[in-house]
Amino acid sequence: MAMLEVKNLRKCFGDLEVLKDISFNVEKGEVVAIIGPSGSGKSTLLRCINQLEKASDGKISVCGMDMLEDNPKGSGVVYADARLLRDIRLKIGLVFQNFNLFPHFSVLRNITEAPMIVLKKSKEEAEKTAIELLKKMGLEAKADSYPCELSGGQQQRVSIARALALSPEILFFDEPTSALDPELTGEILKVIRKLADDGMTMVIVTHEMAFARDVADKVIFMENGVIVEEGAPEQLFGNDATERTKQFLQRFSQG
Template sequence: MRMLSARNICKRFGDAEVLRDISLEVDQGQVVAVIGPSGSGKSTLLRCINQFETIDSGEITVCGKKMVSFDERLQRTVYADKDTLRKIRLDLGMVFQNYNLFPHFSVLRNITEAPVSVLGKPRREAEAEAKVLLSKMGLSDKAEQYPYQLSGGQQQRVSIARAMALSPKILFFDEPTSALDPELTGAILRVIRALAQEHMTMVIVTHEMAFARDVADHIVFMDEGVVVESGTPEEVFFRPKEERTQRFLQRYFEDRAG
């Protein structure tokens, strides 16, 4: 089943065209890794799909629901009505690189706030589900602590649990390990790897090349706002067709050889 279809996406910030005719498709249970140099538009693409930014042209469909289309007659994008956009948002979960936890809420409340206030779940039910998620993240003993009492890796695992608490159909990660040291990075990658084994549909923007190679079903390489190359990990990492992809991956191969 096609979970996400983004076609011919264009996005400008003033005179800067940060996304140029980008297309991305994700099937149920698929893990897609988006790689590329900093400033290539990877995070902007995720923000557009998750409705944090609007697109200038193109179409996005999520779980069969049309989020935005381009009206040829009006020559502008047309977004769905508010109710449809709200339903689409509930299908999507986003994990940010800087955690974005509420500092004045306990870990448990950070996870339960949205299910209670957005979905209308009874608090007791939301808390029981949150505790299951915390156990899954290896954080059962942290429920009553506050974000400032946690390490960066623990905060990121809480943010993953918070995103999962709304039972999204697609989970997005925006460079989830960029603010972490190598030891803490490993813990987050293990969590994401476990989600992949459970066939969670995911789109992961990452600079962790070995992780992308090992976990993803499909690799998208972006540079300067365009998709340069895409394919299986085997195709992109070991048989790249484009010279730009080859240059980007050269350091990865050098590190691997060393």
Template sequence: MTTTNNEIIRVDHLKKSFGDFEVLKDISFSLHRGEVLGIIGPSGSGKSTLLRCICQLETVTGGTVNICGRNLVENGIYADKNTQRAIGLDIGLVFQNFNLFPHFSVLRNITEAQRIVLGKSKEESEAVAMELLKKMGLEAKANSYPCELSGGQQQRVSIARALALKPQVLFFDEPTSALDPELTGEILAVIRELAKEKMTMVIVTHEMSFARDTSDHLIFMDGGLIVEQGNPVELINNPKEERTIQFLKRFNDK
């Protein structure tokens, strides 16, 4: 399977099981360069597992995943290790719980992977890190440690760390779920700015207004399946499937 020139991700009939439990049953979608794909759904619907499969944190049971024109896995069979590694460099992942190294300064959290993975010099990696910290409004925190930062600041450092490797596509796994409401807004503002800059992104989120207003395409998952997908405004404001209607009822009744 190959993608079209502008297609950065294509997933066909992806399946994932843990023993006899089928978490992802038959997932297919595509994403074009510069677009934002939003994924919503109840807990346990398979959203995070889907991201983990694409980002090589879980192995798939079946199906095909193509990223930037290269097959990561085709009909359940993985590419060679060099191809897997090359594809991994095209992907950035921002976790819900920050996953910063607590014993590293903010600056070193952002430079470490650049030096180890990309082979950049200390000077090069620090220049990139400082530029990104400035973009995140955290330039003054370069020498601080994660424990000295608020949750929102830690998440902005996580985003900077992911961007430092210059991925082709950035994945967010519920990036505001560990934050209180006051800090959620600052992270959503950063992601909105990245969307304006045409960063290709896949965002699993429980923030319905954000998903509607920021995504170019929206998927609603439940029970390991894509129940409904399409235009975000249409899907959120006027869902067609009964399960989607039930899920969005509290939000749409506000």
């Protein structure tokens, strides 16, 4: 069973069609990288799956639960009821480009807050998990710091820990390194690679082509709201790729 199924997804902002007929699947343990030029709809796709944007058409299911379907009586979509949407959301974690940590909470509380108020975990239990996650991120010494006292890379690692604290089945990354300088980018990529080794299912929107090629099991190249090409990294980054993919990657490597 696929962990994530997206079928014929469409998203319009007014007259502007940002996503046109997007379909793809993510299997358990798979790491999928989504690449493509700015404005190609990559982030919007992630935001639709994470319920931060409402889809205009199509079907999305997560772990076998249908999040939205085409309206059987005409146009548009019907979303599942609020309870199911919440269950679905709990299966999904999202890491933002700008971290979006809660500045008024300590690092520890950033990680424990959702497990405590959403999953109703006890403080001790939530803190135990949080400390383990911080150790995994190499940040156990920063538990009592505030986000403003951390570097960008450290903040992003905290936000990954925060997402993992709810034990999601799939973790989504929306350009996790775009707000970081090259040195800090490395430490985030290392963390993501480690998660991949642990068997975490992940969907990563990224501009780090070398990383996508290295870590991803599947690469999706998007442009103008459609999937131009989808396949193993060897295929997309190899000689058999479509002309358009080659062109994009070539221009990218030139900077």
